[in-house]
Amino acid sequence: MARVTVSRFVLSALLIGATAGAAQAADKGADYPSRPVSIVSPYSPGGSNDLVSRLLASELSKQSGATFIVENKPGANGSVGASAVARSGSEGYAVLMANGATHGTNPTLYGNRLYDAVKDFTPIGMVAEAPNVVVVGASQPYKTLQEFIDAAKRDPGKLAFGHSGLGGTGHLSGEKFAQVTGTQLLQVPYKGEGPVVSDLVAGQIPAGFLNISSVLAQTAAGKLRVLAVFSKQRTPILPDVPTAEELGIKDFEFSVWLGLAGPAGMPKASVDKLNAMTNAALKTPEMREKLAALGSVPVITTPEECAERFTREIAKYKAIIDSIHLKLDQ
Numbered sequence: 144m145a146r147v148t149v150s151r152f153v154l155s156a157l158l159i160g161a162t163a164g165a166a167q168a169a170d171k172g173a174d175y176p177s178r179p180v181s182i183v184s185p186y187s188p189g190g191s192n193d194l195v196s197r198l199l200a201s202e203l204s205k206q207s208g209a210t211f212i213v214e215n216k217p218g219a220n221g222s223v224g225a226s227a228v229a230r231s232g233s234e235g236y237a238v239l240m241a242n243g244a245t246h247g248t249n250p251t252l253y254g255n256r257l258y259d260a261v262k263d264f265t266p267i268g269m270v271a272e273a274p275n276v277v278v279v280g281a282s283q284p285y286k287t288l289q290e291f292i293d294a295a296k297r298d299p300g301k302l303a304f305g306h307s308g309l310g311g312t313g314h315l316s317g318e319k320f321a322q323v324t325g326t327q328l329l330q331v332p333y334k335g336e337g338p339v340v341s342d343l344v345a346g347q348i349p350a351g352f353l354n355i356s357s358v359l360a361q362t363a364a365g366k367l368r369v370l371a372v373f374s375k376q377r378t379p380i381l382p383d384v385p386t387a388e389e390l391g392i393k394d395f396e397f398s399v400w401l402g403l404a405g406p407a408g409m410p411k412a413s414v415d416k417l418n419a420m421t422n423a424a425l426k427t428p429e430m431r432e433k434l435a436a437l438g439s440v441p442v443i444t445t446p447e448e449c450a451e452r453f454t455r456e457i458a459k460y461k462a463i464i465d466s467i468h469l470k471l472d473q
Contacts, residue, residue: 246457343367
């Protein structure tokens with residue numbers, strides 16, 4: 144009889160402990176954020192990643208009353224900042240402004256990786272994106288994308304395009320464009336998009352595969368001509384320019400995108416709360432206006448949709464990088 148009593152007592156204690164543990168797990172992250180949150184921009188101040196990070200941090204702080212700050216941790220094409228967030232602990236008080244390098248190209252480009260883009264992170268939500276474009280100088284004879292393709296086919300390997308550097312979205316979108324159109328293009332790497340734009344305007348290079356944000360000013364001035372945008376739908380920033388899809392190139396989407404990623408194991412309550420806060424910030428007229436000035440549009444998603452986007456981007460770029468046998472050292 145005594146054994147039965149003890150067993151019942153132990154069972155009751157275990158049940159109480161399990162219930163308390165379940166409640167504690169459910170509450171984990173419910174008070175998030177209870178202290179300042181760092182948005183880690185894995186690049187130097189002044190670039191689009193940094194600027195959007197600061198816009199979002201300001202809007203999140205204003206709306207929530209909590210403190211959001213930006214920390215710049217540049218190096219190794221975003222890998223230094225990404226690895227810092229991956230090692231920051233699971234609470235989610237350091238989150239990464241992830242992008243097409245940290246969660247797109249880097250996992251395939253670099254053999255000696257500082258982090259695992261899938262296992263080391265918890266996707267929170269997309270933030271913004273700006274489509275890539277194919278652009279030519281105003282003095283060039285190509286008025287349409289088809290004229291550009293026809294010229295490339297007439298002189299295989301002679302028609303050159305500039306891009307911001309090996310392994311960037313400009314370079315890889317140009318390589319993919321050549322593959323799907325059956326052309327051979329001469330790729331010319333530059334150190335950044337600014338020098339490409341300068342040479343396009345000067346007529347030193349005929350074409351560029353660049354981000355829309357880099358070409359808006361010179362396009363508005365009539366010095367550049369955008370032949371197509373690489374997005375599913377026309378962008379409101381250049382509404383008269385057709386998409387590659389409209390012009391017969393199916394599923395051709397390339398952009399500079401940004402999204403938030405927390406460390407692995409970040410509590411679901413914290414993830415859901417930060418996702419909701421971010422989406423609310425992106426819906427404000429002020430945020431939309433400021434993003435448009437940078438050539439970007441807000442992207443509102445669930446954490447699950449964000450995770451799917453990360454997975455698609457990694458797979459898409461792996462296929463292109465493997466096809467051209469490109470490998471870079473960090």
